[in-house]
Amino acid sequence: xxxxxxxxxxxxxxxxxxxxxxxxxxxxxxxxxxxxxxxxxxxxxxxxxxxxxxxxxxxxxxxxxxxxxxxxxxxxxxxxxxxxxxxxxxxxxxxxxxxxxxxxxxxxxxxxxxxxxxxxx
Amino acid sequence: xxxxxxxxxxxxxxxxxxxxxxxxxxxxxxxxxxxxxxxxxxxxxxxxxxxxxxxxxxxxxxxxxxxxxxxxxxxxxxxxxxxxxxxxxxxxxxxxxxxxxxxxxxx
Numbered sequence: 001x002x003x004x005x006x007x008x009x010x011x012x013x014x015x016x017x018x019x020x021x022x023x024x025x026x027x028x029x030x031x032x033x034x035x036x037x038x039x040x041x042x043x044x045x046x047x048x049x050x051x052x053x054x055x056x057x058x059x060x061x062x063x064x065x066x067x068x069x070x071x072x073x074x075x076x077x078x079x080x081x082x083x084x085x086x087x088x089x090x091x092x093x094x095x096x097x098x099x100x101x102x103x104x105x106x107x108x109x110x111x112x113x114x115x116x117x118x119x120x121x
Numbered sequence: 122x123x124x125x126x127x128x129x130x131x132x133x134x135x136x137x138x139x140x141x142x143x144x145x146x147x148x149x150x151x152x153x154x155x156x157x158x159x160x161x162x163x164x165x166x167x168x169x170x171x172x173x174x175x176x177x178x179x180x181x182x183x184x185x186x187x188x189x190x191x192x193x194x195x196x197x198x199x200x201x202x203x204x205x206x207x208x209x210x211x212x213x214x215x216x217x218x219x220x221x222x223x224x225x226x227x228x
Contacts, residue, residue, distance in 0.1 A: 107155035
């Protein structure tokens with residue numbers, strides 16, 4: 001079955017970086033994109049960006065430009081999201097999700113289980 | 122940027138009753154709209170895409186309608202497992218975006 005499995009929870013200090021992984025299985029990785037979505041405690045869903053697993057093209061949310069980098073490793077069917085210069089308001093659960101459009105601009109199915117990133121001094 | 126607005130913020134419904142959730146886009150998104158269900162401590166789950174197509178395995182009591190700027194998710198007869206938060210998402214334009222969610226709670 002199609003599945004996305006994310007890396008474990010992280011605790012980081014302000015100013016540090018975090019890199020979350022998302023390993024895909026059950027489908028042809030390069031036929032879809034991966035979007036990243038985060039959810040702060042008790043809040044709604046915030047789209048962070050998208051990467052094509054086919055050619056590595058990306059599209060990032062404007063508010064995160066310059067701090068976020070999304071990459072893929074097609075040899076292991078894994079997507080990565082790195083967020084730098086962490087602040088307390090980056091504390092959230094981070095989700096990866098398969099984007100059903102190869103060019104981006106699709107719906108998300110399925111989702112990974114989520115990775116809690118806590119930023120605290 | 123397209124702003125998605127959901128209403129109401131909270132909907133109190135008795136089991137077996139019908140629930141109607143609304144989602145409005147600040148400009149047309151055609152039929153490029155999805156609905157997700159999220160339960161506490163879980164990842165969101167796709168319910169509807171293309172405004173009205175149920176995802177694989179989604180019960181027929183869930184239905185979506187609308188196009189352009191006005192969309193509706195209807196749950197025809199609420200079951201205990203349907204009490205959750207529901208989000209709409211537009212994928213017509215970058216950046217894709219979500220509504221703020223509607224919490225469906227037990228009345």
